[in-house]
Amino acid sequence: MAEAMLLRPVLPESSALPPSVSLVTICKNAASTIVRTLASVAECRYPRLQYVIVDGGSTDGTCEKIRRFGPRVDKFVSEPDAGISDALNKAVALSDGDYHLIVHADDALLPEALPSLVRDSKNGEAMVVCGRVNVIGSRGVVRDFVPEPEKLREKMSIPHMGSLIRKEAWAAVGGYDVRRRIAMDHLLMLRILGKYGIDAFSVSDVRVANYHLGGVSDRMVDLGFREVRDNLLEEGVGKWRANAAYLRLRAKARLARALGRK
Secondary structure (H helix, E strand, O other): OOOOEEOOOOOOOOOOOOOOEEEEEEEOOOOOOHHHHHHHHHOOOOOOEEEEEEEOOOOOOHHHHHHOOHHHOOEEEEOOOOOHHHHHHHHHHHOOOOEEEEOOOOOEEOOOHHHHHHHOOOOOOOOEEEEEEEEEEOOEEEEEEOOOHHHOOOOOOOOHHHEEEEHHHHHHOOOOOOOOOOOHHHHHHHHHHHHHOHHHEEEEEEEEEEEEOOOHHHHOHHHHHHHHHHHHHHOOOOHHHHHHHHHHHHHHHHHHHHOOOO
């Protein structure tokens, strides 16, 4: 991997300080949306914050827009990658925070969310702190995505872009699985659940981000559902339950499309 561009010094560690957080953005050819993401991070107020961006070799002006934010970005890499999971793993490996939180290149972090979300981390002991997310469609908010970690064995029931994930948990379960093109976040959460149990998840009522529909997972929705089924099978959910979960997800997606909730 190319050497990361260091744009801002990392604060020294201290046991008296609150958990440190690395915000992570991965992108490729996101010039039309990334300014929204960058601006939302710039407005975030948290004393121990790092921002890491991994770009997949953009050719549309994305990198130039990132560089304009200068000191607001701590580490920036632009190079080809092997897909979303690979890019996520690169970014988290570069991060120095106790936790990471994904801010996709077409989404926006809500500026007052992070301090409140960290306060629900059980003094930094929770492996995942799950907040709520506004799902935004062409007509505005179409869904309030409320985390339900107890349902991970049925679907991706936690908003990835609303969750603080401890770096040690990411490392302990092998990071994001590069075999997955869509549902790598679900598999990561399932593995954390399997290793640490449900008590490792802290559910917060904090609204963390605006998630805009139209990304890769929305354009390849059935692949995502098939990967969820594969995740369930690999993590010990029986074949009947895994297939039933897949069929439920497809049926709900079709109903949402029929009702125009996109």
